[in-house]
Amino acid sequence: MAIKLGKNHYGKQAVHLTRVIRHPGHHELRQVTVGVQLSGDYERAHTHGDNALVLPTDTQKNTVYALAKEHFTGAIESFALVLARHFVSRNPQVSQARIEVVEHPWQRLHFDGQAHPHAFVGGGSEKRRAVVELPAGGAPPRVWAGLQGLLVAKTADSGFVGYPKDEYTTLPETTDRILSTEVEAEWEYTSAELDFNALFDKIRLGMLHTFAGHPSQSVQHTLYAMGERVLEATPEVKEISLVMPNKHHIPFNLTPFGQENTNEVFVATDAPFGYITGTVVRE
Numbered sequence: 555m556a557i558k559l560g561k562n563h564y565g566k567q568a569v570h571l572t573r574v575i576r577h578p579g580h581h582e583l584r585q586v587t588v589g590v591q592l593s594g595d596y597e598r599a600h601t602h603g604d605n606a607l608v609l610p611t612d613t614q615k616n617t618v619y620a621l622a623k624e625h626f627t628g629a630i631e632s633f634a635l636v637l638a639r640h641f642v643s644r645n646p647q648v649s650q651a652r653i654e655v656v657e658h659p660w661q662r663l664h665f666d667g668q669a670h671p672h673a674f675v676g677g678g679s680e681k682r683r684a685v686v687e688l689p690a691g692g693a694p695p696r697v698w699a700g701l702q703g704l705l706v707a708k709t710a711d712s713g714f715v716g717y718p719k720d721e722y723t724t725l726p727e728t729t730d731r732i733l734s735t736e737v738e739a740e741w742e743y744t745s746a747e748l749d750f751n752a753l754f755d756k757i758r759l760g761m762l763h764t765f766a767g768h769p770s771q772s773v774q775h776t777l778y779a780m781g782e783r784v785l786e787a788t789p790e791v792k793e794i795s796l797v798m799p800n801k802h803h804i805p806f807n808l809t810p811f812g813q814e815n816t817n818e819v820f821v822a823t824d825a826p827f828g829y830i831t832g833t834v835v836r837e
């Protein structure tokens with residue numbers, strides 16, 4: 555029986571990096587978690603224990619910190635591109651580098667309308683994410699961007715009716731419910747030469763705008779509208795994938811207490827939850 559090595563990659567995960575950017579009158583505080591994954595000529599490393607081509611993951615980790623001093627001063631996508639180009643150009647055995655950067659935001663503190671020059675508050679659940687895949691041999695990099703942990707809710711313009719009913723159906727139809735989800739989104743850009751910060755802000759705001767304004771017939775309906783809006787407004791985006799768990803808010807029965815619940819008192823349940831995902835693409 556012939557046996558050989560299948561798909562494989564290796565690298566350093568969870569490289570936690572904090573960078574202070576010192577401007578004359580104020581500082582910026584950036585915190586990211588970086589992952590490096592290399593694929594390439596690693597057959598002999600696995601089959602013979604020959605490490606001649608195995609750039610240590612410890613060196614990969616050090617490289618992230620060393621290149622941060624000069625190159626982590628702007629968008630996380632740009633830093634990921636620098637790291638990917640470094641590993642591919644210096645290591646002929648690497649056929650592809652994949653770099654993932656997740657940013658943990660710090661918000662500048664404000665007092666009496668004044669921005670504090672060097673004090674920050676932690677940014678909550680929302681994180682921004684960038685992924686770069688760079689093949690060796692001169693092909694262009696692929697760049698994905700996204701966000702996770704974006705918690706949103708709306709208290710009107712959401713319903714769920716017209717679904718199939720069978721002997722196990724208990725869910726009442728509603729034309730007025732709370733719609734809440736924690737958005738995870740990832741989109742691919744058409745190029746690596748873009749204003750990533752401006753595009754991220756525009757895409758994020760467009761998704762939020764659509765979430766707020768959309769007359770939602772379901773989470774699926776709103777997910778598609780959000781993706782459609784991004785593709786319509788942003789030619790730089792190839793396609794977008796969204797994950798939108800349904801964070802259920804179930805009206806609480808107040809009739810035993812002689813009260814009518816006019817859609818004002820709910821039980822927020824965290825499990826089980828509806829799990830709605832979809833990719834919106836260009837035809």
Ligand SMILES: O=c1[nH]c(=O)c2[nH]c(=O)[nH]c2[nH]1
Nearest residue numbers: 714725771772773774800828
């Ligand atoms: O927006 C919704 N989509 C569903 O598929 C679904 N299923 C369900 O029970 N409630 C909902 N809500």
